[in-house]
Amino acid sequence: MQTPLSKSLALTFLGNAPGWYKLLIIGFLILNPLLMLVAGPFVTGWALIAEFIFTLAMALKCYPLPPGGLLALEAVIMGLTSPETVYHEALNNFEVILLLIFMVAGIYFMKDFLQFTFTRILVRVRSKKTIALLFCLAGAFLSAFLDALTVTAVIIAVAYGFYNVYHRFISGTGQEENHDLISDDSVKQQNREELLQFRGFLRNLMMHGAVGTALGGVCTLVGEPQNLLVGGEMGWHFIPFFLHAAPVTMPVLVVGLLTCLFVEQFHLCGYGYQLPGNIRSFLLETAVRLEEQQGTRGRVKLVIQALVGLWLVAALAFHLGAVGLVGLSVIVLLTAFTGVTEEHQIGHAFMEALPFTALLVVFFSVVAVIHSQGLFTPVIDYVLSLKGQSQLVAYYAANGLLSSISDNVFVATVYISETKLHFIQLLDAIPDIGMSGQALMAQLTDVHVPRADVLATLPQQAAAQAGCIMEHFDRLAVAINTGTNIPSVATPNGQAAFLFLLTSALAPVIRLSYGRMVLLALPYTITMSLTGLAAVYLFL
Secondary structure (H helix, E strand, C coil): CCCCHHHHHHHHCCCCCCHHHHHHHHHHHHHHHHHHHHCCHHHHHHHHHHHHHHHHHCCCCCCCHHHHHHHHHHHHHHCCCCHHHHHHHHHHCHHHHHHHHHHHHHHHCCHHHHHHHHHHHHHHCCCHHHHHHHHHHHHHHHHHHCCHHHHHHHHHHHHHHHHHHHHHHHHCCCCCCCCCCCCCCCCCHHHHHHHHHHHHHHHHHHHHHHHHHHHHHCCCCCCCHHHHHHHHHHCCCHHHHHHHHHHHHHHHHHHHHHHHHHHHHHCCCCCCCCCCHHHHHHHHHHHHHHHHHHHHHHHHHHHHHHHHHHHHHHHHHCCCCCHHHHHHHHHHHHHHHHCCCCHHHHHHCCCCCHHHHHHHHHHHHHHHHHHHHCCCHHHHHHHHHCCCHHHHHHHHHHHHHHHHHCCHHHHHHHHHHHHHHHHHHHHHCCCCCCCCHHHHHHHHCCCCCCHHHHHHCCCHHHHHHHHHHHHHHHHHHHHHHHHHHCHHHHCCCCCHHHHHHHCCCHHHHCCCCHHHHHHHHHHHHHHHHHHHHHHHHHHC
């Protein structure tokens, strides 16, 4: 019996997403044109933003690209923005697109070295607090120079590999292909308590490592995609970005690491699980056997990957090229010297980044709507009407709240672009600058020209005014960047690395649900967010 056409369409539209979700998206698509006719483009634009944030918040039900893309496409068709404006937004952020395409793919070819590092930490260190701290530190350091998603993927691979080997061992299934890691039916009764401890232990380490990627990611230009967005708008290289953000990021880093030790010491919010001694011995034997199987060729690959990692750090620190192009150089070096020469092997490296890259361009479409309709102008004007440190705190809090329920890249894109437009108007109001405010802003945020040299070309009074305006803009940019990065650890919606962990094959086998992840993140959310808030108020 054939399925009716209407039912087939209902089943294929948004695939496996729940029925209520599909109906809601269809409702949004019907509602928007009606709102456009009745209430006008401003109200419709705000409705579109709310709907788009909903698709981000429901990322576990359906990846946001299809529903969010439909909403963005409808916005262009309705005239809320134009294809030219969307293209302009994407072009302005081309360096971020290059970062996602090439840097993420480049780090993919360093996975062996990264996996070797985390495996050593897991099986060679006995103290749980030390392991937790090392996972958090390693996640932070690597994410400051590499890509948080890839670092998280490596941690997941290490944990999944060891869990798989141990679960098969205690289940007595050996190398059977259809072994179910989620079910404990075949696990012997005397091993179940240890298995529960092992799951809790891995949950703890996964969260420490994921939080570590957030701690390190906020510190540098390449740590998170939104950092490059903010740095690009401000004209900051790797070192200037680090120095501008350091008054906030360094206290948060210290407090984050202390929180790691604190929750393990006092067994708070689901932390404190220990690795049973016989499981440690089993994992150590497995790790030693795998290292021996690598042979000389495997060790040579690890050395090559480590050397290319040093090249990556140096190239970023001294800004030897655009970040995406540095990532491309990593791909070339690693594929050439480790013997990855087949197209399908290289193509697999790009699979992780391209869906998010496409989603990022959809973000830019919604940002184009915001710009075209002036949607954020009242909000930005209100926040900028505040005086002194309260303005910085308001920026940090607003970005943090929005980032924890939607997506921090989207929030940062909106806030930095809208704030920059406001400061262009302030520069435009300065007398005797001899050019438009936009032209002056372009010069003051040119990465190749020191800001002092540009100010030196202006009349003394105009230079003093422009300097004060740009110093203020610098502080707000740091508040935006830290606000989108730090409080967003509250939920998987805000941090891409958290969402990646939650949707991975590891999450169900170690019983890591959405609610449990929020609970495990809670101590970090409180201590890091409050430290960031205090640092913004006191040190910026």
